[in-house]
Amino acid sequence: MTNTYAINPHATQPHAKDPTLVRWGLTGLALAALVMFIVLPLAAVFVQAFEKGWHVYRDAIVQPETVSAIELSLLAVGISVPMNVLFGLAAAWAITKFQFTGKNVLTTLIDIPFGVSPVISGLVWVLVFGVQGWFGPWLTGHDIAIIFAVPGIILATTFVTFPFVARELIALMESQGTEEEEAALVLGANTWQMFFRVTLPNIKWGLLYGVVLCTARALGEFGAVSVVSGHIRGQTNTLPLHVEILYNEYNYAGAFAVASLLSVLAVITLALKKFLEWKTAQP
Amino acid sequence: MLFKRQSILPGFWPAFSYTALYLSLIVLIPLSAVFLKSATSGWAHFWQSVRSPSVVAAYRLSFGASFAAGLISVAIGFLIAWVLVRYQFPGKALADALVDLPFALPTAVAGIALTSLYVENGWLGRYLVPLGIRVAFTPLGVIVALTFIGLPFVVRSVQPVLEDADQELEEAASSLGANRWQIFSRVIFPMVRPALLTGFALAFARALGEYGSVIFIAGNLPMKTEIVPLLIVTKLEQYDYSGSTAIAVVMLVASFLLLLGINVLQRRSRRFTEPA
Numbered sequence: 378m379t380n381t382y383a384i385n386p387h388a389t390q391p392h393a394k395d396p397t398l399v400r401w402g403l404t405g406l407a408l409a410a411l412v413m414f415i416v417l418p419l420a421a422v423f424v425q426a427f428e429k430g431w432h433v434y435r436d437a438i439v440q441p442e443t444v445s446a447i448e449l450s451l452l453a454v455g456i457s458v459p460m461n462v463l464f465g466l467a468a469a470w471a472i473t474k475f476q477f478t479g480k481n482v483l484t485t486l487i488d489i490p491f492g493v494s495p496v497i498s499g500l501v502w503v504l505v506f507g508v509q510g511w512f513g514p515w516l517t518g519h520d521i522a523i524i525f526a527v528p529g530i531i532l533a534t535t536f537v538t539f540p541f542v543a544r545e546l547i548a549l550m551e552s553q554g555t556e557e558e559e560a561a562l563v564l565g566a567n568t569w570q571m572f573f574r575v576t577l578p579n580i581k582w583g584l585l586y587g588v589v590l591c592t593a594r595a596l597g598e599f600g601a602v603s604v605v606s607g608h609i610r611g612q613t614n615t616l617p618l619h620v621e622i623l624y625n626e627y628n629y630a631g632a633f634a635v636a637s638l639l640s641v642l643a644v645i646t647l648a649l650k651k652f653l654e655w656k657t658a659q660p
Numbered sequence: 661m662l663f664k665r666q667s668i669l670p671g672f673w674p675a676f677s678y679t680a681l682y683l684s685l686i687v688l689i690p691l692s693a694v695f696l697k698s699a700t701s702g703w704a705h706f707w708q709s710v711r712s713p714s715v716v717a718a719y720r721l722s723f724g725a726s727f728a729a730g731l732i733s734v735a736i737g738f739l740i741a742w743v744l745v746r747y748q749f750p751g752k753a754l755a756d757a758l759v760d761l762p763f764a765l766p767t768a769v770a771g772i773a774l775t776s777l778y779v780e781n782g783w784l785g786r787y788l789v790p791l792g793i794r795v796a797f798t799p800l801g802v803i804v805a806l807t808f809i810g811l812p813f814v815v816r817s818v819q820p821v822l823e824d825a826d827q828e829l830e831e832a833a834s835s836l837g838a839n840r841w842q843i844f845s846r847v848i849f850p851m852v853r854p855a856l857l858t859g860f861a862l863a864f865a866r867a868l869g870e871y872g873s874v875i876f877i878a879g880n881l882p883m884k885t886e887i888v889p890l891l892i893v894t895k896l897e898q899y900d901y902s903g904s905t906a907i908a909v910v911m912l913v914a915s916f917l918l919l920l921g922i923n924v925l926q927r928r929s930r931r932f933t934e935p936a
Contacts, residue, residue, distance in 0.1 A: 395840075400747050407743040408755065410736045414808050415761050417783060418773035425776060464682045471675040477664040483679070485923070489687055492919040494869025495767075496889040497908045500896065501690035504697050509901050511693065535686055558669055568670045590763075597766025600871035604893060617768040617872070624772050624876070633776075636769040643764040650764070651757050 419640060426637035429630040437623075437634035445611045446619040446635075449527065453602075453615060454595045457535040461591055462584070465542030470576075473550035474558065484547065490539045498536045499604025502529055525607030530615060533601040538591045545587035546580060549657075553579055586653040593646040597639060691912075698909045701902035709906035714883055715891060719910070722888040725799060726867035729806030733863045734856055736807070737814025744815070745822040759815045762808050767872025774805055775877045797879030802887065805873045810863030817859035821852050858925045865918040869911065 427434055437443060468487060472480055490498065504510050506523040516523060523529045557579065561571040577584075599617040606613040608622065616639055623632035664672060698706055709715065743749075744756050762770065778785045778795035788795060795801045825848065833843045871889040878885040886894075888911055895904035 395746070403739065404743050404747050404749050407736075407740045410740060411755055411758060413784075414736070414811060415758050417777055418770060418808070419761065419765070421773045421776050421783065422769060460682075464679065464686075467675040467682075468679040471672060471679050474669050475664060475667055475672045475676075477672075477676070483683075486683060486688070488919070489691070492865060492869075492915045493691070494871065494889050494892075494908075494911055494915070496869070496871050496892045497694065497912060500892060500904065500908055501693055503896065504693040504901065504905065505690050507901070509899070532686075536690065539686055555667070555669060562668055562670075571670075593764050597764075597769070599766060599768040600889065600893075603871075604896060617766045620766075620768050620772065629776075632772060636766075636772060639766045639769050643761065643766070643769075646764040647757050647760055650760065651753075 419644075422633055422636050422640045425629060425633040428633075433630050434634045434637075437628075437631035438638065440631075442611050442614065443619060443635055446614045446616045447638075449530065449613070450596055450615045450617075452527070453531050453534045454592055456531050457538055457595050458588060458591050460535055461538055462542050462588060464539070465544075465546050465584075465587060468543045469546035469550050469580075472547055473553075474555050487540050487543050487547075490536055495537060495598065495600025496604055498601035499533045501536070502532050502605050506532075524605050525609065526613060529605035530602050530613060533605045534595050534598055537598050537601045538595045541591035541594065542584070542587035545583050545590070549580055549583035582653055582657045586650070586657065589646055589649045589653065593643065596642060694905055694908050694912060697902065697905045701906070705902060706906045706909075709903040710910055714886065715888075715907055717883045718886045718888045718891045718907075721799060721802065721885065722868055725802040725806055725887070726864050729803050729810050729867050730860045730864040732803070732807045733810035733814045734860050737811050737859060737863075738818055738852070738856060740811075741815045741818040741822055745819060759812050762812050767809075767870070768876075770808060770873040771805065771876035774808060774873065775801075778804065778877065796877055797881065797885065799885055801877035801879070802874055802885060805877050806863075806867040806870060809870050809873055810867055813862040813866065814856070814859030817855045817862065818852055821855040825851055854925060854928055858922060861918060861922045861925060865915055865922065868915060868918075 468483075471477075472484060503524055506512050506516060506529065508517065508524075510524075523532070557575050558571055561575045566574065597617055598615075599621070602615055603618060603621070606615070606618055608614060608618060610622070614622065616635060620632050620635050620639070623629075623635060740755075740759065744752065744759075775782075775796055777783050778788065778801060780786065780789050780796075782796070785796060793800070795804055829847050829851075830843050833847050838846065869889060871887075871893075874887055875890055878887060878890075880886055880890055888907060892904045892907050892911075895901075895907065
């Protein structure tokens with residue numbers, strides 16, 4: 378098979394046989410769709426962020442409410458992402474390295490948050506910790522606030538980003554099997570040596586890939602956080618919520634300025650994602 | 661009964677227990693609160709909340725717009741995947757990377773950006789509105805936002821199948837005298853059909869629950885452009901916990917059924933693409 382391809386150079390590029398007109402027409406249509414649905418919205422963010430000039434942009438970014446929104450977003454990411462990484466490692470280890478009954482059920486349950494509307498991901502916490510919720514009366518009695526406070530935001534973010542790392546690691550480690558770990562143990566490694574010298578180096582790029590996706594979603598989560606936040610300015614506003622508030626106040630330049638920060642992060646996420654996909658495709 | 665097969669690898673019980681505990685605490689128990697809450701509120705109340713006119717209108721809009729957006733995503737997504745896999749052109753790597761933007765861009769940002777494009781003096785709105793096509797603050801706007809969200813699901817479902825598609829089948833069809841259209845409709849399309857269906861289901865499921873990118877462009881006019889997730893939030897803000905929970909239960913059941921369907925689809929499409 379390889380030989381015939383080598384003899385006939387066109388055989389390696391059989392699609393080049395599509396008539397030029399068809400090729401150009403379809404490519405043009407596809408690019409037009411990409412521009413309309415993806416490039417234009419992205420461009421609109423940056424153009425409108427700078428429409429009123431650099432000073433308005435800078436003022437929107439450095440105002441205390443924006444800064445506190447950045448801090449809260451980073452806090453939520455800083456707690457929820459590591460928790461989900463730890464969970465992802467444990468879940469992937471149990472699911473991919475051992476055979477046990479109920480494995481498929483467990484794998485399916487882990488994916489649940491992907492199928493739940495962000496709004497419902499917030500609602501569940503209100504039903505557990507809200508004033509009318511299970512622990513509401515007790516929490517009120519002890520003067521602990523979870524809903525309309527920072528802990529609720531962290532919980533909602535954790536729920537929404539729950540499957541990202543686990544899912545990446547399960548797919549990756551499933552394909553790697555158990556032989557290398559078994560060899561390490563037979564050669565006298567202890568559990569931690571096996572983990573840090575064999576497992577972790579094998580999964581590091583896949584793990585990072587999961588972390589990038591998880592972080593991007595955690596930073597950008599809107600619906601779930603919106604339900605539990607209570608929108609208290611300077612206290613329970615994350616960056617996406619701050620965008621909404623500015624927008625609803627008709628402060629479009631400010632809203633797009635803050636949105637441009639999130640858009641830059643999204644573009645960086647895409648670049649990292651591409652890099653990691655290239656990296657994991659390496660032998 | 662054997663629960664776990666013997667293995668020399670350590671750490672099963674700690675890893676398994678932690679997984680089960682964390683899964684229960686973060687996902688299963690909170691989620692069960694939705695079902696318990698609606699059970700304790702009583703059947704009559706549930707039925708009344710779910711059947712109120714504004715809720716029925718919202719269900720109609722959410723399911724209808726998600727379905728339409730899924731179909732549009734399938735058409736455009738298939739085209740984009742086709743071009744990315746089969747043709748060479750400058751900037752192809754960039755185009756491929758941009759497909760994932762809706763995954764990475766926060767939904768609120770997407771929402772205000774799309775709205776600004778389609779309002780009367782927006783970059784697209786200024787040409788569409790004079791033609792009588794109003795997108796912002798209409799159901800059409802909801803469909804546009806949901807298409808933005810759904811597009812990458814279809815592209816990423818179809819792309820690997822097109823990449824793996826066996827060239828020899830097309831060559832065989834061609835040497836047996838099939839024309840281009842016959843090759844497409846009889847050879848290529850049946851191969852990608854399961855992936856298209858999976859992409860549609862994923863886009864549809866995501867669209868049903870989508871909130872951030874829709875609420876800005878929808879304008880949230882009562883009975884006209886209110887989506888279901890918005891009603892859940894509105895009821896919650898009015899402290900109508902049981903009302904908002906009742907609506908949520910219907911949504912949850914719908915998405916779980918969809919997820920189940922997607923799982924079956926994916927298993928079936930794997931059977932198509934992987935050698936036995």
